[in-house]
Amino acid sequence: MLSAEIEERSRRFVEICNACRYCEGYCAVFPAIELRRQFTSGDLSYLANLCHDCRGCYYSCQYAPPHEFALNLPKAFADVRLETYELCAWPRPLAALFRRNGLAASVLALLCVVLFVWLAKPSSPSAVQQSAGAFYAVIPEGVMIAITGATFLFAVLSLAIGAIRFWRDTNSPSAFDAPSFLAAFSDVFTLRNLGGGGDGCNNKDETFSQSRRYFHHALFYGFLFCFASTCTAAIYEHIFGWISPYPFFSVPVLLGTLGGIAMLIGIAGLVQIKLTADSAPASKLLLDVDYSFLVLLFVAGATGLLLLAMRSTAAMGALLAVHLGVIVSLFLMLPYCKFVHGIYRAAALLRYAAEHPRRAKNLAAATEGVPLDPLR
C-alpha cells in the first residue's frame, strides 16, 4: 500500500486531470486516466510508472502552483514511483536501500572493490598482460565466473520477482496479445512518451528540448551494447574456447568501447540536465536515487574504458580488480536502484498497450515516417 498522504495527493491531482483533459495529447498517462472514474492505489502506481517525467503537463497546467490546486503531477508521481520501487523490492527488507541510495551504492561498491583487490593475484602483470588468459592470471576464472554469475542471477531473480509484484499490485490484466507487446516494445525503444507531444521535455522552463531523450538513448543503447559485449565474450569463451583479452578490433571490445563511451556521454548529459533543471516538479527523494544510479553506471563505464586503455600496462591487474568490483556491486544494486524504473515503466507500457489497442495502433501508424502534423 502506498502511504496515505502520497496516495491521497496523487489521487486528488488525477481527479482534477480527469475533469480537465487538456493534456490528453502529451503522453500515455492521460488517456489511461480517462479510462477511469475512481483510482485505486494500484491504478495510481500504474499511472505513476507510466509517467516518463517529461514535465510537459506541469508547465502547461492552469492549476500548477501558485494556483490553489497546486497541481504538480510529475512530483506527485515521482513520490509514488519511489514507494512502488520499495513495495515491489525483493527481498523486502532491502527496500530500505532506496532511502539511502547514494550511501548504499558507495559502500557496496567500495566493499566489492576491496574484495576483488584482495582476491587478485599479486603476480607480475607485465609478464602475462595481453596474452590469452591474462585476466584469469589476475583473478582465477572459477572465482570470477562464480561471483559475477551468482550476483547477476540474483539480480535477475530479484528483478523478476519485483516485476511480478508490480504486475499483481497494480491489478494489471493477466494476458496481453502480440500487438500490445510490440507496441510496448516500440514505446520502450523510442521513448515515444518522453515529451509525447513531439517537442521533447521541459527541463528548465516552458521551453521544450529533445536533449533528455537523446542522452537517455545514449545511456540506454550504450548499456545494451555493453551487455551485448559481455554476452559475446561469454560465447567466445565458452563455445568457441577463445580466451580473453580480445584485440581491439573484435566484436566484444568494439561493442564495449562504443557502449561505454555512449554511456558516459549519456550520463554526463543527464546529470547536467538534472543539475540545471527546475526543481519545482522534481521529487527530492527520487533525485538521490537518480544520481546514485547514474554515478554507479558512470564509474562502471569509466573503469571499463580505463581497463581497455591501460590493459597493456602494469596497472591492468589493479584496474581489472576495480572494474570487476564495480560491476559486481552494480549487479547487486540493480534491484535496489533506479534501474528498476525501466522494468516497471516497460510493464506499465505493456498494460497501457493492452488497454488501448486502437490508440497503440494509431500511434504506431502515425509515427511511421508520417509527421504528425504536415503544417509543421
Added chain:
Amino acid sequence: MESCDVLVVGGGNAGLSAAITAREAGASVMLLEHAPRAFRGGNSRHTRNLRLMHQSPTATLTGSYSSSDYWRDLLSVTHGKTDEHLARMTIDSTAELLPWMHAHGARFQPALEGTLSLSRTNAFFLGGGKALMNAYYSAAKRLGISIAYDTEVRSLCLVNGVVREVSTAKNGASDSVRPKTVVVSSGGFQANIDWLREYWGDAARNFIVRGTPYAQGVVLKNLLDQGAAPVGDPTQCHAVAVDARAPKFDGGIVSRLDCIPFSIVVDRAGRRFYDEGEDIWPKRYAIWGRLVAQCPEQIAYAITDAKSEKLFMPSAFPPIRAESIGELAQKLGVDAAGLETTMRNFNQAVRPGKFDSGVLDDCRTEGIAPPKTHWARPIDVPPFIGYPLRPGITFTYLGLKVNQNARVLMQDERPSANLFAAGEIMAGNILGEGYIAGIGMAIGAVFGRIAGREAAKVALG
C-alpha cells in the same frame, strides 16, 4: 517616461497576437500584463481550442467547415446580435490562422482519437491554452518584445480620439508610457464583482468567476468614460452552472458540471424549478448560470443516482454520496422533507420510455411542474449522488465598438487615430449574445493580428 511604437495592454491570446504581429512588422513593442508571470495569459490560459473555418481536412481538423456553416452557427446563438460585416470577415480570416499559430510555436492535438481531439469545427491546443500562451510568450521574448508583468494600466489619456499617455501601476508605484499607438486587449469586467452588482444586485457576491481575477474592466470603463462607443448589452454575461466547491477565481474547466440532463436540480428548499431535460446539453448548458443565479442565495443542487453517474464528464470534485435521499439532503444542506417529497413526486411522474443519452429521447415526466421532458428516469439506485451548483461567470458582453481595422470607434462613429482593440474587450461586436465553443479565441486571434498590423502601420508612418 518610456516610449515605444506599439503598446499592448493585456497579455492574453489577442494581446500576444497583436504584439508579435506588430513586432514582426518592424515596430518596437511593449506589452503590459496585469497578472504575475505565473498567471499570465488572461482567460486564454483556461481555453482549450479555437473555431476555424477550413475547406478540407487538416491534421487537427476533420472534414470541412465552410464560411457559411460557421456564419449560420454564429447567427443561431447570437440571434442576430452581431455585426455581419465584422463577423464574416473574422470567419474568413480564421482560415489563415493555423499556419501563423504553428509558426509561433502553437501545437495542436492530432486528430487521432480521444474525447477531445477529434473535431470538425475546433482545433484543440496540445496542453491547452496555457501551453499556447507559453509558446507565444517565448516567441515574443525571442522577437525582442518588452514584457512587463504585474503591471496594471490605470488609465489612458484620450484627447480627441488620440491616446496621449498611458498611466500604469506596478507594485504600487505609478508610472506612465507615451506610445505612438495602443492596442487594448485587456478583457471584459467579469471579475469585477462590484461592477456586476450594478446589474445583478447582491446575487453577484455569490458568483464564481471561472477565469482570471485580473479581468476588472478598468481599461474598458476608462475608455467608455472618455467617449469610446460601447457595444453589447452591459447587463448581460455568459454564465454556466459550476461546482459550488470551485475556487472563487480561476477554477477554469474542471468546475463545470455536465450532469444536469441526467439529474433533477433543486433549490435549498428541495424544490425543482426548471426542465432539466429541455434540450441536448451543449445547447442548453448556458442558461443554467442564470437559473442558479435566480435561486435563493444563488445555490442549487443537482441530484442523481448510481445508474447515471458515468453518463457525464467527471468534475474535479467527487460527488457527495449517500445511501438515502434524506441523508443526501442533510449532507448537501437541502431541506430533507422538501427533497423527499420532490423526489417521490418526480419518480411517480416518470413515464416509461427508451433511455438514450445521445438523442432527445422519450423518457419524460407527466403531471408535475416543471416537467422534465427528456432523459427522465426514476432516481432510485443508491448510492444517491449530489453536486452543489453556483453561477459561474465566464465573460461579459459589454465592449468597445471597433471597425474592420480594429480601430476603436468614438461615440460619433469616428475611428480613433491610434487606439486599437482586440479580444474579449471587443468580442461583443461579433458575439452580442450566446456562445459557441472556440469563438472567443478565434476573434482574439483574428483581431489581435489586425490590431498589431494596423498599429504598426500607423506607428511606423
